[in-house]
Amino acid sequence: MSEPLRLQGISASAGYAEGPLFSLDRATAHYTVKATAADERAALETAIGVATQRLGGLIDTANSEAAGILEFQIAMLEDDALSGPAFAAIASGQAADAAWRQALDTEIAGYETSDQDYFRARAADLRDIRDQVLRALTEDDERAAPAGAIFYGEDIAPTRFLETDWSTGGGIALKAGSAASHVAMLARSRGVPMVVGLGAAGPSASPANPVGIALLDAEHGGIVLSPSPAEIEAFRRSSSSFAARRDKAKTYLAKPAVTKAGTRVQVQVNIADPSDVDGIDVATCDGVGLMRTEFLFGRTLPDEETQYRAYRKVLEWAGEKPVTIRTVDAGGDKPVPGFTVAEANPFLGLRGIRLSLARPEILRVQIRALLRAGIHGNLKVMFPMIAVADEFARAAALFTEEQAGLAARGIAQKMPPLGIMVEVPSVAIAPEAFADVAFFSIGSNDLTQYVMAAARDNVSVAHLNSVRHPAVLRLIASVVAFGREQEIPVSLCGDAGGDPASIPGLLEAGLRDLSVAPAQLAMAKAAIADVPV
Amino acid sequence: MSASAEATVLITHAVGLHARPSVKFTKLAKTFAADVEVALAANGPWFDAKSIVKVMAAKAPKGTLLHIRAKGDGAGEAVGALVELVRRDFDEGADHVRTA
Numbered sequence: 252m253s254e255p256l257r258l259q260g261i262s263a264s265a266g267y268a269e270g271p272l273f274s275l276d277r278a279t280a281h282y283t284v285k286a287t288a289a290d291e292r293a294a295l296e297t298a299i300g301v302a303t304q305r306l307g308g309l310i311d312t313a314n315s316e317a318a319g320i321l322e323f324q325i326a327m328l329e330d331d332a333l334s335g336p337a338f339a340a341i342a343s344g345q346a347a348d349a350a351w352r353q354a355l356d357t358e359i360a361g362y363e364t365s366d367q368d369y370f371r372a373r374a375a376d377l378r379d380i381r382d383q384v385l386r387a388l389t390e391d392d393e394r395a396a397p398a399g400a401i402f403y404g405e406d407i408a409p410t411r412f413l414e415t416d417w418s419t420g421g422g423i424a425l426k427a428g429s430a431a432s433h434v435a436m437l438a439r440s441r442g443v444p445m446v447v448g449l450g451a452a453g454p455s456a457s458p459a460n461p462v463g464i465a466l467l468d469a470e471h472g473g474i475v476l477s478p479s480p481a482e483i484e485a486f487r488r489s490s491s492s493f494a495a496r497r498d499k500a501k502t503y504l505a506k507p508a509v510t511k512a513g514t515r516v517q518v519q520v521n522i523a524d525p526s527d528v529d530g531i532d533v534a535t536c537d538g539v540g541l542m543r544t545e546f547l548f549g550r551t552l553p554d555e556e557t558q559y560r561a562y563r564k565v566l567e568w569a570g571e572k573p574v575t576i577r578t579v580d581a582g583g584d585k586p587v588p589g590f591t592v593a594e595a596n597p598f599l600g601l602r603g604i605r606l607s608l609a610r611p612e613i614l615r616v617q618i619r620a621l622l623r624a625g626i627h628g629n630l631k632v633m634f635p636m637i638a639v640a641d642e643f644a645r646a647a648a649l650f651t652e653e654q655a656g657l658a659a660r661g662i663a664q665k666m667p668p669l670g671i672m673v674e675v676p677s678v679a680i681a682p683e684a685f686a687d688v689a690f691f692s693i694g695s696n697d698l699t700q701y702v703m704a705a706a707r708d709n710v711s712v713a714h715l716n717s718v719r720h721p722a723v724l725r726l727i728a729s730v731v732a733f734g735r736e737q738e739i740p741v742s743l744c745g746d747a748g749g750d751p752a753s754i755p756g757l758l759e760a761g762l763r764d765l766s767v768a769p770a771q772l773a774m775a776k777a778a779i780a781d782v783p784v
Numbered sequence: 785m786s787a788s789a790e791a792t793v794l795i796t797h798a799v800g801l802h803a804r805p806s807v808k809f810t811k812l813a814k815t816f817a818a819d820v821e822v823a824l825a826a827n828g829p830w831f832d833a834k835s836i837v838k839v840m841a842a843k844a845p846k847g848t849l850l851h852i853r854a855k856g857d858g859a860g861e862a863v864g865a866l867v868e869l870v871r872r873d874f875d876e877g878a879d880h881v882r883t884a
Binding site (some may be wrong): 319327365367 | 835
């Protein structure tokens with residue numbers, strides 16, 4: 252029996268699943284090279300035909316959303332422009348499988364490098380098309396997944412999703428993946444739990460390396476492999492409570508959040524990618540309480556224009572409602588190539604505002620983009636990982652300088668209110684040093700882990716990492732009290748804000764403004780309605 | 785004598801000329817004998833409007849002013865019908881915004 256292992260990712264479709272792990276990362280089957288180029292050509296033509304037919308067969312049982320995806324895949328397969336390069340390669344002597352793979356990989360690369368998130372997500376469809384044909388070429392008999400399995404691997408093909416019978420449970424846990432993928436969209440509409448971005452660190456499950464049962468918590472975006480009996484028991488409690496809450500919560504989504512005593516609570520959303528807002532009805536939330544900007548810094552350092560467009564999109568979506576954008580919070584568990592530095596203890600090192608102030612040329616680009624985007628909505632900007640007042644003063648000074656620079660060049664801009672994240676204990680303990688900030692946003696994830704000295708992703712100390720510990724709640728209450736006294740708004744944007752079990756304690760500590768993952772909006776509002784404050 | 789036609793239309797669909805919209809667009813284009821092409825700028829590059837691979841490769845997001853041109857039999861009808869399809873938001877209901 253191996254040790255329990257907890258991996259943390261991002262929820263793409265909320266829910267719970269308990270079941271055997273089924274690995275998606277199989278070695279591809281063997282292809283037998285044919286005698287002549289004409290035979291290779293015929294083999295590929297047949298395989299494309301077989302794949303097209305299989306997709307057509309799936310349409311009959313698919314709902315309209317899934318049918319749309321299948322029709323798209325079929326249209327791509329039937330387009331000579333897709334197979335043309337492969338047939339050309341075959342004519343010059345390549346085997347059908349290699350020719351097809353190369354042609355499709357070239358096409359896939361074009362999608363993967365797109366700067367539009369929606370378009371990038373289509374790479375998964377192209378990979379699916381590629382593998383459908385390869386599968387037909389190699390006559391690969393796929394192993395059937397056991398009932399209720401949790402599919403685990405790099406990524407999952409939409410057809411694999413559609414072929415699977417989800418009525419017996421099961422879920423999806425991806426090392427990579429995207430919450431904007433077709434599969435994520437299908438998973439949300441069918442209520443199949445799904446987590447993406449678990450990272451490559453996990454074990455590769457295989458018949459030779461069984462990890463046994465896995466617990467997928469797609470409400471909070473985590474998975475536990477080889478869990479202990481106690482973890483299984485706790486998981487089942489969370490799972491049945493989730494099912495009950497979800498049914499009840501649906502009725503709350505469209506209404507403003509109000510406690511049992513009639514107190515209005517602002518509920519905003521946390522987003523990471525501008526396209527996240529495409530799936531949210533702006534009427535169901537009170538704004539964006541946290542827009543992370545690290546995603547923009549995923550592969551390369553984004554230029555000012557790319558950032559400006561991303562921020563503007565969200566501001567225009569929100570209309571009059573506030574959008575709080577956090578300057579890049581790289582470092583810690585979020586390394587950015589070419590920006591962050593390797594450190595022995597990254598959570599106590601050069602991360603957040605510390606890194607941004609150490610590399611001001613990168614922060615300045617972001618500041619210009621924010622100042623320009625500010626004219627398109629109700630923008631607020633906050634700095635992460637502030638520990639001392641001097642950091643805020645220096646960051647704010649950069650805003651003033653860049654504003655003057657833009658104004659001198661005649662470029663439209665607007666200075667947003669500047670606030671700080673409260674996540675380093677020094678700020679929560681002595682907030683009086685920050686009486687001149689425009690607002691406080693409590694980052695409960697980091698605040699909890701720093702107060703309790705217990706990492707969130709370490710299963711052996713997970714029991715210590717609780718926002719409900721009196722030490723953490725007392726700090727939150729004192730920040731709220733200081734904010735009231737100084738008339739500085741205080742909100743909270745950590746995962747605790749969307750956790751129904753933590754919401755009563757947060758409201759009792761005085762918070763009236765929470766920011767939650769979009770998928771948790773309804774449940775958070777339902778939980779708020781039960782609190783008697 | 786060979787007919788030709790050209791027009792521009794604004795893409796208002798939430799995800800642009802992608803996936804489902806591009807299936808409808810290319811299917812409609814294929815119903816005309818004329819050669820039909822699309823571009824994101826008046827000076828090109830122009831993509832074959834009957835090839836979904838090429839249309840997808842144009843990467844036209846929401847807010848793009850799409851240029852459509854056709855040459856040959858029924859060029860005018862082809863351009864007119866395609867412009868109409870884009871104007872009708874590809875005949876998709878409001879629900880596509882949520883699911884896309």
